[in-house]
Amino acid sequence: MTTIFSTLSCQAKQISLPTATAEPVNLPTQTSTDEAIPSPDTLCFTPIDLTPVAFTPDSLMLVIRAGSGVQVFNLGTMEEEYFVQAQQNLLAAALSSDGRTLAWSQEDNTIQLIQMTEGKVLNTLAGHTDSVFKLRFSPTGDRLFSASHDGSVRIWDMTGNELQTIETNGEVLGIGISPDGSKLATIPLDGPVELWDLIANKKMLSLGGTGGFDTSDAVFSPDGKYLAADLATGLFLWRISDGELLWDDIRNSLAVTFSPDGQFLAYSNVEDGNKVVLSSTDGAQIIRTLEGMQGPVWELIFSPDSSLLAATDGMEIRIWRVADAKLLFIGKPACS
Numbered sequence: 001m002t003t004i005f006s007t008l009s010c011q012a013k014q015i016s017l018p019t020a021t022a023e024p025v026n027l028p029t030q031t032s033t034d035e036a037i038p039s040p041d042t043l044c045f046t047p048i049d050l051t052p053v054a055f056t057p058d059s060l061m062l063v064i065r066a067g068s069g070v071q072v073f074n075l076g077t078m079e080e081e082y083f084v085q086a087q088q089n090l091l092a093a094a095l096s097s098d099g100r101t102l103a104w105s106q107e108d109n110t111i112q113l114i115q116m117t118e119g120k121v122l123n124t125l126a127g128h129t130d131s132v133f134k135l136r137f138s139p140t141g142d143r144l145f146s147a148s149h150d151g152s153v154r155i156w157d158m159t160g161n162e163l164q165t166i167e168t169n170g171e172v173l174g175i176g177i178s179p180d181g182s183k184l185a186t187i188p189l190d191g192p193v194e195l196w197d198l199i200a201n202k203k204m205l206s207l208g209g210t211g212g213f214d215t216s217d218a219v220f221s222p223d224g225k226y227l228a229a230d231l232a233t234g235l236f237l238w239r240i241s242d243g244e245l246l247w248d249d250i251r252n253s254l255a256v257t258f259s260p261d262g263q264f265l266a267y268s269n270v271e272d273g274n275k276v277v278l279s280s281t282d283g284a285q286i287i288r289t290l291e292g293m294q295g296p297v298w299e300l301i302f303s304p305d306s307s308l309l310a311a312t313d314g315m316e317i318r319i320w321r322v323a324d325a326k327l328l329f330i331g332k333p334a335c336s
Contacts, residue, residue: 043078043317043331045071050317050333052301052310054095059303062310062319062331063102065093070102072116075319075329084119094135094144097304101158103144105132111146113158123160128152133214134174138181145184147172153186155198166196173211176218176227183240185218185227187211193218193229193236195243205243209236215254215298221281222262228283230256235267237283247283254298259322261306268297268311276300276311278322288325293318 045064053063053070061081064071069085070093088106095102101122102114111125111132130150137144143163144156149171155164166184174187183204184196190211195204209231218229226246228237235250252270259266264278264287274297276290295313302309308328310319317331 043073043075043329045073045080045317045331045333050312050314050331051093052299052312052317053093054301055303055308055310056095057097057099057304059305059308062317063093063095064317065090065104070104070114073331082119084114084116091131092133092135094137096137096141097139098141101137101141103135103137105135105146107131109148109150111135111144111156113144113160123158125154125156125160125162127154127162130171134172136175136177138177139179140181143181145175145177147175147186153184164198164201166198166201168194173214174216174218174229176220176229178220178240179222179224183220185220185229187216187218187229187231193227193231193238195227195240207236207238207243208245209233213254217256219257221258221265222260226258226281228256228258228265228267230254230267237265249283254296255300255311257300257302259302259306259309260304263306264302264322266300266302266309268293268300270296274313276309276320278309278325288322290318290320290325290327292327 051065053065060076062073067089071083072081074081091105093104100116102116105111109128113122115122128148128150130148132146132148134147146154151168151170153166153172154162156162171189172186176185182199184198186194188211192206193209194206197204210233212231216230220227230253234248235253237247238245250269253268256267265281266278269275269277274293278288279286293313294315297311297313299312308319309322319329320327
């Protein structure tokens with residue numbers, strides 16, 4: 001197997017990523033006071049495009065995709081933990097829920113599964129005939145979903161075997177997987193968001209909307225009741241049981257996600273100064289508003305324990321503590 005483990009900004013070291021824990025994990029600080037939290041301008045990331053992929057299961061490290069590979073950045077030490085080098089430019093990446101397997105898509109339309117701690121290529125998945133811009137692991141971590149401009153969503157096992165293919169009517173720009181793994185939501189380039197029954201391998205519903213972008217997200221709430229999607233025409237929220245549209249008040253949003261603990265719906269509001277909003281899961285009540293992003297926010301990621309929220313606009317990554325909306329870190333591609 002090919003080894004692609006390397007380092008860029010500091011000495012690389014192999015680590016064993018912790019398994020997920022049900023208890024929130026506090027970031028280490030110099031002392032117990034808020035004043036001792038590192039200055040937000042002290043995080044210097046290697047990637048220049050600043051695309052966060054996921055937090056590690058312990059919520060202490062952030063995985064960031066670059067064109068040339070993936071950086072794992074330790075928020076406790078404020079240093080790069082290690083860098084996994086790719087052999088081609090990357091289009092998308094995803095991290096399994098246990099933090100041990102990384103998936104990334106390459107310019108030649110192939111997908112690779114990578115063992116994180118050693119940087120080994122476990123399997124190369126071939127089959128897509130056009131670019132793959134979205135990768136998602138199933139909630140159980142035993143399947144990988146890939147969405148492509150070739151109009152298909154392919155489902156793979158962890159040994160690289162293709163298990164199932166969903167053929168749609170056009171380019172697939174975004175996907176979401178229900179918590180029980182039985183349903184798939186797809187966002188097309190043009191047309192409505194569609195809901196698929198993965199057990200029966202057929203389309204269940206056409207929910208609505210008029211297409212999306214490569215940055216578009218489709219996300220299920222942790223209880224499986226709702227589906228949210230940021231589309232070309234705004235932010236939409238549907239009830240899964242009957243497909244009813246519940247909310248579409250935000251006309252320009254490029255990012256949406258639910259907190260893993262089911263407490264919040266987080267979304268960006270481009271027309272209101274690029275604010276990040278934390279609302280109730282049904283969108284009815286705004287709970288907190290996070291400000292300061294320079295440009296439109298196109299990616300939002302909660303930590304597994306729901307204590308942190310990371311946002312990017314391509315120029316910087318901001319990380320807030322969810323409990324009180326305190327800005328903990330600002331990460332930049334270079335620090336002078």
